[in-house]
Amino acid sequence: MENVEQFLEQLQLDKNITLDDIPNIDLYMDQVIQLFESKYSGTKRNEDDKILTKTMINNYAKGKLFFPINNKKYSRDHLLLISIIYQLKGTISINDIKHVLEKLNEKIVKENFRLDLLYTSFLALVEQNVNQFRRDFRELVSGTTEEIQHFEDEDSDYLEKVLLISSLSYMSNLYRRTVERLVDEIHREE
Incomplete structure (x- = not known):
């Protein structure tokens, strides 16, 4: 080869959402999708591929992959969890992702766990x-x-x-x- x-270089292996990429305000779903699309657009195999869609986010919410949102807005922790889900979904099933993140979601809600540190x-x-x-x-x-x-x-x-x-x-x-x-x-x- x-x-x-x-x-x-073409694989864009270093593309990840960082803490600096996430604004300090809660985002609406369209803003979440825009953030992911702008960060990962170069990693798509085909131009028509979608990084993240409303349906995906709704399915993650229904599947309880992350804790409930407030007032149709996604917090910094939601975005971090969605980023982790984005990385995991290429390897394991949604059901497996749920098992992996279940306790983490509980810690975030009940213990004010610092997801940003993890x-x-x-x-x-x-x-x-x-x-x-x-x-x-x-x-x-x-x-x-x-x-x-x-x-x-x-x-x-x-x-x-x-x-x-x-x-x-x-x-x-x-x-x-x-x-x-x-x-x-x-x-x-x-």
């Missing part, structure tokens, strides 16, 4: 994850390039991509299975 750095820790780990991913991806591309040299085929670029896709998919499955096991542990503890 040529231009590994350009490829990594979210800051989450972003710090995300930064570490992105840096690790960049290193791992470069190494994987290098290994794939070495492996493809065993083939004398005019479609070596295509075959290299097939190997890379297969390897990345395998790793994705390992992470997903690990996440599911952790979700099951949370569920058993409840």
Whole structure:
């Protein structure tokens, strides 16, 4: 694969909603959607894809993925939870997300839990994850390039991509299975 750095840059791995992105006032649903669209628009696979919709937010609310809103406005904590849900939904089911966030929602409501501190820790780990991913991806591309040299085929670029896709998919499955096991542990503890 040529231009590994350009490829990594196009993924926009460092796009996340930060505490500074969230205004200090509660937002209406349209403003929440606009915030997410503006922050993550470059991460969409297709131009027509939606980052967040009214239906999604309503389903999260009905599914009790976050605590109830006040006067049709979403607080800073709601936005942080929606951001976490946005990250989780690509890997685990809505039902699993509910199990993961249930106790956290209770802590926010009953104990005035500082979600902003947890979210800051989450972003710090995300930064570490992105840096690790960049290193791992470069190494994987290098290994794939070495492996493809065993083939004398005019479609070596295509075959290299097939190997890379297969390897990345395998790793994705390992992470997903690990996440599911952790979700099951949370569920058993409840």
